[in-house]
Amino acid sequence: MARRSRRSIRPLRPAATAVALGGAVLAGARIGLMRQAAIARRRIGKPLGEDALDADRVWRSALPGEPVELLMLGDSIAAGLGAHRRKDTLGARLAKELAAQLQRPVRLRTAAVVGAESSTLGAQIDDLPDDYRPDIAVIIVGGNDVTHRVPVATAASHLGTAVERMRGRGVAVVVGTCPDLGALRAVPQPLRSIGSRISQQLAAAQAVRAEAAGARVVSLRRAVGPFFLIDPDGMFSLDRFHPSALGYRRTADALLPALVDAVTSDG
Numbered sequence: 001m002a003r004r005s006r007r008s009i010r011p012l013r014p015a016a017t018a019v020a021l022g023g024a025v026l027a028g029a030r031i032g033l034m035r036q037a038a039i040a041r042r043r044i045g046k047p048l049g050e051d052a053l054d055a056d057r058v059w060r061s062a063l064p065g066e067p068v069e070l071l072m073l074g075d076s077i078a079a080g081l082g083a084h085r086r087k088d089t090l091g092a093r094l095a096k097e098l099a100a101q102l103q104r105p106v107r108l109r110t111a112a113v114v115g116a117e118s119s120t121l122g123a124q125i126d127d128l129p130d131d132y133r134p135d136i137a138v139i140i141v142g143g144n145d146v147t148h149r150v151p152v153a154t155a156a157s158h159l160g161t162a163v164e165r166m167r168g169r170g171v172a173v174v175v176g177t178c179p180d181l182g183a184l185r186a187v188p189q190p191l192r193s194i195g196s197r198i199s200q201q202l203a204a205a206q207a208v209r210a211e212a213a214g215a216r217v218v219s220l221r222r223a224v225g226p227f228f229l230i231d232p233d234g235m236f237s238l239d240r241f242h243p244s245a246l247g248y249r250r251t252a253d254a255l256l257p258a259l260v261d262a263v264t265s266d267g
Contacts (some may be wrong), residue, residue, distance in 0.1 A: 052079035052114055055086040058107045060099035067107040068263060070095050071134035071171070073124050073162065074141035077179070077251070078112035082242030090243075093252035094138065094259060101260050109134065117144045118155040121162035136262050137166050138255065139210075140220070142178025142202050146195055152202045160209030172262035173215040176255055177203035180221040216258040223254035 058067050072078045072091040080089025087096070095106040109132070111124040118141050139162060145155035159175070166173050180203075182196025200221065207217045224247075236244055243251060 052076065052081040052110075052112075053083060053086045053089055054110075055080060055089045055092040055095075056108050056110055058105050059092060059095040061105050063099055063103055063105045065104040067105040068098065068102060068136070069132075069134040070098065070106050070108050070259075071128075071137040072108070072110045072112045073121060073137055073139045074112045075116040075144055076112075076114040076242055077143070077176075078138065078140040079110055079114050080248065081114050082236075083245055083248055085245070088245035088248055090140075090248045090251055091138075093248055094255060097252060097256050098259050098263070101256070102263065112140075115144060116141060117148060117150060118142065118158035118162075119150070121158055122165070125162060125165055133169070134166075134171050136172040136174065136259060136266075138174050138176065138259070139163070139215070140176040142199065142206060143181065146178065146181055146199045146202060152198070152205050155202055156205035156209045159206050160213045163210050163213035163215045167214040172266035173210075173213075174255060174258045174262055175206065175210040175215045175217050176220045176251070177206045177210075177217060178220070179203075179224075216262050218255050218258050220251065220254065224250045 061067075070091070072094075076082075077090060080091055083089040083092075086092055089110075091108045091110050091112075095108040099106040109128075111128060113120065113124065116124070121139070121141065139159065141159060142155060163173050163175065178199045180196055181199040182192055203219060203221055207219065210217050236242070236247060
């Protein structure tokens with residue numbers, strides 16, 4: 001057998017070696033994150049189903065005057081998934097507290113959809129009746145954009161467009177930015193830390209786009225995030241992903257001042 005020429009055996013260059021190792025590390029990291037995501041999905045499951053309670057009605061109807069029209073847009077948090085009583089959904093809590101502040105009844109309409117991403121806000125607005133004119137809209141969205149790996153800029157752009165459409169109709173808008181997904185104990189590390197970082201990046205981008213479009217912005221990470229970290233058993237519902245009745249009460253308390261200001265200033 002002929003001996004192989006030494007010149008035909010070329011050592012790997014350092015740059016090529018680094019690229020090869022880097023690719024292997026990234027591939028391994030992706031596989032690890034996919035496994036952790038599967039673990040998180042198994043842990044969370046869908047014990048609450050996929051439909052939030054229907055809390056749409058006039059709240060505090062005994063108060064005088066025409067009802068203030070309150071619209072909820074966004075995802076499962078805006079829809080109130082996790083609450084076991086209608087009065088404990090986020091929309092109902094906001095309606096009751098806003099009515100108490102204004103001393104007027106509040107009619108709640110929920111267009112938010114469980115599982116919604118920011119890209120679906122336009123469809124939620126399109127599905128509203130042609131003659132419907134809300135006084136104020138609350139938008140909470142973003143968690144599903146993070147878990148479905150929607151680019152931050154894309155998700156924030158969709159939110160900004162939705163705010164612009166509502167403001168163009170003369171509707172006051174309050175946006176609760178994406179919650180910190182780092183509070184989700186059911187999600188293993190390092191996936192939880194990655195989700196936390198991306199959700200914070202999205203919340204910051206949402207704040208910029210929403211404010212530029214004319215919305216009042218409330219940082220849910222700053223306003224209620226610490227409660228979810230300190231008391232996860234009390235603040236989360238059965239699936240350890242969506243807020244409980246207490247979680248929605250804390251969230252409503254954080255949003256309410258912006259709603260009152262929006263209605264009294266823009267109305």
